[in-house]
Amino acid sequence: MDFGLGEGSERLRAETRAFLDEVLTDEILEECHRSGVNHHPRFSKAVSERGWLALGWPVEEGGQGRSPLEVLAHAEELQRRNAPTYGIGTTMMVSHVIALLGTEELKQRIIPRALAAEIVIALGFTEPENGSDAAAAATRAVRDGDGWTITGSKMFTTNAHIADYVFLLARTDPDVPKHRGLTTFLVPMDQPGVEIQEVRTLSGERTNITFYNDVRVGDDLRIGEVDGGWKVMGAALSREHANGFVGEQQRLLADLVAWAREAVGEDGRPRIGDPAVAERIGRSRADIEVSLLLQRRSVWLQSEGLDVRGKGSMAKLFSTERLERQAAAVLELVGADALRSRGEPSAVRGGGFEYAVRHAKGTTIYAGTSEIQRDIIAQHALSLPRPL
Template identity: 35%
Template sequence: MQLAYTPEDEAFREEVRSFLRDNLPPELARKEAKGFHLHRSEVDPWHRVLNDRGWAAPNWPKEYGGPGWTPIQKYLFELEYGLANGPEISLIALGMAGPVICRFGSDEMKARFLEPMLRAELWFCQGFSEPQSGSDLASLRTRAVRDGDEYVISGQKIWTTSAHMADYMICLARTNDQVKPQAGLSMILVPMNAPGVEVRWIPTIDGSRNVNEVFLDEVRVPVGNLIGEPDTGWSQAKFLLNNERTHNAYAGMLKRYVRRIPGMIDQALEEGMSAESAAEYRRRVARLEIDVDALEWSVLRVLASEESPLLGAAASALKIRGSELLLRAGELELAIAGTQMAPRFKPADATPFLADASDWVPGKLDQYLYFRASTIFGGTNEIQRGIIWNSLYRR
C-alpha cells in the first residue's frame, strides 16, 4: 500500500477545507469543539447547506443522492470535517438507516424515505439494544407479529440515542421463533408518533439529554415498513454495524484532540503550570499523535480493501483502537485542566464561563464523561474481540 495521498486526493481535501471554512457556522463549530450535544433544530439548517452541495450523505451511492466519492475521499471528508469541528448531522438516518435502505429496501421504500432524509425532514433512532440484549443482539425479545397488512410490535429498547427527536426508529425485532435466533430477526421502520410508542429519558453522568428507553406496546406498523424480506434482519444489522464501527474509529475527532492539546498546554504553562509538567504532557501528546497516525493508516488500509473477507474483524479492530485512544485523549485533557475541569454547567452552553477558568475548560468534563462510554456503545470492545477471534478461527 502506498502511504501517500494522490494529487487528486490533496485537491479534494483542499476543496473540503475551503468549503467548511466559508460555510460552517462558527457558533456550531464552537459548541461542537466544547462537546455540547446539539439539538436537531440547531443542526438541520447546516444539514441542508451540506445537502445543497451534495455532501450530506458521504456513504450513500450516487444514484440515491450520495456524492459518489471513493473510500479515500470519504475518509478525507470525515477527517477535515472533524478538524473543522463540524457537528454530526442526523447520524443515524444518514450513516446507518440510509445505507441499509439503499442496500436492502424496496423501490417504494427508497422513494418514500431517502429524499426526506437528505433534506433533514426525517430523523431516525436505532432500536437494537434491549435491557437483556445489548451486544448479544441475537437474544433480543422485541417481537413483531404479522396481522394482515400490519406488524404488531411489542417490546422494549434501551440506550436509544436521539429517540426523543426522531421521526422513525430502525427497529430490530423477532419475526420468527421457529429458527435459530439470528435467522428469525427482521428490520422494521417504526414511526415514533405511532400509538403505543413511549420514550423515557435516561439521565447520564454527563448531564445530557441524549439516550432513552423506548417502550413498544402493540405498535401497529404497515408491512411496507419492513426492510427487505422477513427474517433477514441479521445480515442487515451486520451491514449497519460494520458501517458504524468503521465510523467509530474516531479518526477525525482524535486528530482534533492532537491539534488542540498542545495549545492547552501552552495556556496552562502561562497560567502557572511547571515546565516539568508541561514537558511530560508534551511527551504524552507525542505518543498519542504517533498512535493516532497509526490508526489513520489502518483505517485507510481497510478502506482500500473493502471486499476483504476480514472486513468485519477489521472494523471491530478499528472500533477498539479508536475508542481506547479517545479515552486516552480525554484523560490527557482532564489531567492538563486539573481542578478547573471540576465545575459542571447545566446547560453547559447557556451558563457564563467562570471568571477564573480558562476559556477552553467549560464543556470538557461533560465531553470526557460522555466518551467514557465509547468502549461500550456500538458493541462493547469485549464483543469486538470475540468477533475478531471468530473471523480468524473460521478462516
C-alpha cells in the same frame, strides 16, 4: 510507502474545511452541546445542498460517485471539527440498507427525503436486558392482517425524540435460534403506542429509551425478508463498526498543545518546554497516527474489494481505548484545574479536558462495546472459535 489518500481526497478535504469554516458556527455547536443532541437541522440542510449526504453513492442514485478514500477524507474533517453528524450518519446508513434490500416503493418513499435532509432515522437495536447482543432482541412483531403489531422496548435509541422513523429489529419467530427469527422494520415514531423517555449519558449527551405498546406497522415498511433481519443488520453494522474516534483524539491533543503554550510552570516558563508535557504530546501524536492508519486501512481494503471483516473493529477499539487513556493522562498532567467544566469562567480550555474525560468512557460503548469489538476481531480477523 505512501499512506496518503490521493489528490482528489485532499481537494475534497480542502473544500470540506472551507465549508465548515462558513457553515459550522459557534451558535450551532453551542446548541448541540446544550441540548446533548448530535444533530442540527440547519447544518444537515447545508450538507444536503452541497450534495454531500451520500458522497459515495452512484450519481444515478443521488450521490456523487466519490471513491471510499475521498469519502474518508471528508469524514475525517467532520470528525476533527466535531460537526453534528450523528443524525446524518444513522439516516444515511439506513437509507443505504433500503437502497440495497428495500422494495422499490420503500426506496421512493424514503431515499429522496433522506437525501434532502427532510427526515431523521434513529437506530433501534439495543434492548435494556441485552446490551450489545442485538441478536438477543426480545421486542416482538406479530402478524396482524396486512401488517404487524410491535411490542417491546429499545435502549439507546439516540435521536428518537426528533426522529421520523426508527430502524427497528424485532423477533418474528421465537422458536428458532436467535439469529434466524429476526425481522427489521422502519417504524414511524409519530403514532399511538410509541413512548420516548430521555436518558442522559455521563458526558451529557441525550439518548432515549423507547417503548412500543401494540404499535401498528404496515408490511410495506418491512426491510428484507421475514426472519431475514440478521442479514439486513449485517449490511448496517458493517458500516457502523468501521467508525473510529480519531477526531476526538485530535481535538484533545489540540487543546493540550494550546494549554501547554499558555500555561506557565513554577520556573516561569511555558509548560510546552516541560519534558513530561512533551512526552504526553508525542505519545498522543503517535496514537493518533496509528488510529488514522487503522481506519484508513479498513476503508482501503473495502475499496479494493478485500476482506475487511474485523478491521473496522480494530480501528474502533484502538481509537476509543487510546482516547480514554489520553484523557486520563491529560487530567493527571494538568491537575485539578482540568476538572472545571464548560460554563465556568475559570474552566481550562473552555472545559474541554473535563468533557473529554467523561466523553471518552462512552466511546468505548458506542457502536458495540470494546468486548464486542474484541469478539469480532477474534472471530473474523484471527479465525478463533465463537465463545461459548
